[in-house]
Amino acid sequence: MAIPKPSIPKGTRDFSPVEMVRRNYIFDTIKTAFSKYGYLPLETPAMENLDTLLGKYGDEGDRLLFKILNSGDFMKGAEPTTNTNALSLKICEKGLRYDLTVPFARYVVQHQNDIIFPFKRYQIQPVWRADRPQKGRYREFYQCDADVIGSNSLLNEIELIRIMDEVFSQLGIRITIKINNRKILAGISEYIGEAGRITDITVAIDKLDKMGEEKVFTELREKGIPMEAISKIKPLLKISGKAEEQFEVLTKTLAGISTGLRGVEEMHKIFSGLKNISTLNPVEFDVSLARGLNYYTGAIFEVKATDVEIGSICGGGRYDNLTGIFGLPGISGVGISFGADRIYDVMNQLKLFPADVSAASQVMIANFGEKEALFCLSLQAKLLEAGIRAELYPDTVKLGKQIGYAVSRNIPFIALIGENEIKEEKITLKRLSDGNQQSFARQDLIEYLKNQ
């Protein structure tokens, strides 16, 4: 009888207490920022009906959806077939959520009569993707979303940029916020005479900074974009300089293409709005930024860490018709999503976690025996009342072992109360960093620890 080694599914992880304390530090920072700007918390179920999810993320997204096998006699009414894709749709009615935006759109439509627009919500929950795991890419990971839905104002975009800037500044991560606009990309597609090929074109263009110009053009050619069209894109990708200068070039190039011009106009407004607030991190306009999710229709954002190669750690954009697919057209929303797991990896690599991000006790009371331990319960109670995190070592073992335990758990002080101390109504406090010991009366000890 071989007992299988315990394990967890590919691409999933356990989080140890040390990791959780640090993860919570990230979540708390983000949560605080969100609620500061008036976003309210929301949670939706881990699983959604499959038809809520399907078709919202493109073919690639559909492939990456985790499907949930129906309970009971799931093969009832389904014919065995080699077409596993078709079969899976018959025997799976539910799937794990792929992101937080689509479930949010579903929620908004379902509760439209109870919601006051503009509706600002934040949501911090795990999502699942059946992708091949790699560094910074997991099958279960957390997204931290903030969206405002039911408002067309570009002030929302500006606010979200501000939140991204604020959160990363607080975490100590140096970043660049990149912005583009889907309308500009649509305009460019139209300008080169390939209006219907926005997705192919943008997906290729998105690889510019990673693969270089040559490969992007090769990919475009392979996708069937004529040389003529490609040569018209070339100069557009080369434009650089200040955002305003780039807008000028684009305005001239896209003359007569109303969608594209509106995109430039939106970007222009956002950038002039940003002048009224001072961001700590650079905000750049980047025509080559595309982003995969095809429900974006306006501004798109992406945040890259300056000091670590890891892909984007935050992204988002405006979507004009996400609720339309659920039967509520004409409502526009814009949102951002922080990738907590990647942010963790970045901070870990850069050693950015503050040393005092720890939930350890401030003092541990040593256990000298049954009688002494009972006596110490009242001391622990007094310490706790005074707001000092204190624990009592549960077993009577050699003092050296107890000290070792406190050291390895980063507890700075150990209180020693044995026979002598009880008799003299004193407490010996040992500082573990240097081994220094001092004797205190009970009240003095509390005061001393409070001031640490």
Add this chain to the structure above:
RNA sequence: GUGGUCGUAGCUCAGUUGGUUAGAGCGCCAGAUUGUGGCUCUGGAGGUCGCCGGUUCGAGUCCGGUCUUCCACCCCA
């Protein structure tokens, strides 16, 4: 989904063209030291060599499959 890669003690890793009983450092446990950690010394525990199968007199080593890790595509947080 395509192609590749890795897996030996809790951790980091040795292990010769297949050859007898698979090693080291660190960590862990116990003692030296019954109220004092990090140093020192002594001793000890811990491995179905990821898993299943094959080749062979003999497999940690070779072959196939599978799982996992990491990587490049694809795509993405």
